[in-house]
Amino acid sequence: MSTATPHLPHTVTATMQAAVFHGAGDIRVETVARPTVTEPTDAVIRLVATCVCGSDLWYYRGESDHDVSGIGHEALGVITEVGDTAAGSLQPGQLVIVPFAYSDNTCPHCEVGMHTACRNGGYFGRGALGCQAEYVRVPQAAGTCVPVPPGHYCMSKIKDLLALSDVMGTGYHAIDAALVKPGNTVAVIGDGAVGLSAVLAAKMRGAATIIMLGSRTAARQQLAIDCGATTVISARGQEAIDEVLQITAGIGVDGVAECVGTGAAMTTAIRIARPGAVIGRVGLPHDAPIDELYTFGHNIGVRGGPAPVRAYLDELLAAVLDGDLQPGKVFDYTTTLDNIAAAYAAMDTRQATKTLIDFTAGNGITTTV
Ligand SMILES: [Zn+2]
Missing domain, CATH: 3.90.180.10 (Medium-chain alcohol dehydrogenases, catalytic domain)
Incomplete structure (x- = not known):
């Protein structure tokens, strides 16, 4: 009343x-x-x-x-x-x-x-x-x-x-949840508006290398670069995992912003995370299980949720x-x-x-x- x-x-x-x-x-x-x-x-x-x-x-x-x-x-x-x-x-x-x-x-x-x-x-x-x-x-x-x-x-x-x-707050939450620090190498999965916002947020947080994964159209790739991505990978799945590991000398990335929510995106996030890294997830999970043995074995954290x-x-x-x-x-x-x-x-x-x-x-x- x-x-x-x-x-x-x-x-x-x-x-x-x-x-x-x-x-x-x-x-x-x-x-x-x-x-x-x-x-x-x-x-x-x-x-x-x-x-x-x-x-x-x-x-x-x-x-x-x-x-x-x-x-x-x-x-x-x-x-x-x-x-x-x-x-x-x-x-x-x-x-x-x-x-x-x-x-x-x-x-x-x-x-x-x-x-x-x-x-x-x-x-x-x-x-x-x-x-x-x-x-x-x-x-x-x-x-x-x-x-x-x-x-x-x-x-x-x-x-x-x-x-x-x-969208910007959600991208920022992915980076915040992934505990990104200045100088880090960060991967962002998803070239939608949230993923692009996560790129902006990673740049704000001082990430040195920002890898955008899964971007297949030239316009979207350019937008990712405009937002601060240093590398854009168009491949998905195992090919994308291999490319990230190659770029990082087999180490993996310090933090991952998972901005999609599918099982394939989560699997990629887990496999490119270096031991001890944290995955910040903001994509609403749709059939996206977390590999418990792999994440346990590599001390990989998964944080995030509604921003x-x-x-x-x-x-x-x-x-x-x-x-x-x-x-x-x-x-x-x-x-x-x-x-x-x-x-x-x-x-x-x-x-x-x-x-x-x-x-x-x-x-x-x-x-x-
Ligand atoms: Zn309250």
Whole structure:
């Protein structure tokens, strides 16, 4: 129960346009109820930009179940409504980054930086918490929303900021989980947007050699190099393992960012890790067993899981605002919500690395807040 702060920046209607998942390969834009504040800790944002995630493709391809409901979990938006509790720290009109998991940022798990295990937390991406929509309700808003300083942000910066809601923080988590240190040799498995973000993160952490595995298209390989990869290997499986061992004089790499989640990717990660190395995994495992005897025999660690993006956001936002980090370069396809079905199809067919849904045109939102 709450009364919303009635400081709406413009007239809003009771409905909105939102992407609705109807089944494999079937994403539609429909008129649905516009979310409102339902708990005092809530806020509602009007989207400035959202995107399609590689993990949305698991649903799109029918490989994971999803309700017939709203979808999408990445959001950059302007606050339109805040509940009484959230009003203590957030105001309508603020531009905020919303990580794909909401969290109170105060519980014992959040205190140690594991926000995706928040005792009061949860995930965006279903029903009224679908972010591929004009508005989204943000639970635990004070802990979840990270305000961006007022200013003018061009589309390039909007892309950088949106990338912080998931993909950049997830790539960073893989590198953090792999305990990458300055001077290390690091392998990144997966040339999707998360893998490319892991390359950026490895560079931030001072890795000396960054090997991107599994990249087969020239455009994607160039993007990996632009992000900081020092070597790109197009081979997969045993051939890729052999190439990495050759590059590292038979030693293996100091850390692996596993950004795919398949059994083949995990096997490659384990076989290229040097004894004592840690694999940071952020790809949702789909039939990806860990070889217990090999990892035991070689003292190889496996860490990682859903990225606690909120834990990294202050550091990553500062790097973006300083111009030291440009994670928005993973977006190579931009469209509007009306065309979101095409945005999914472009990613499904690998014509796009990551598709951005732009709400800034024609709906009264400007990029100056
Ligand atoms: Zn918490």
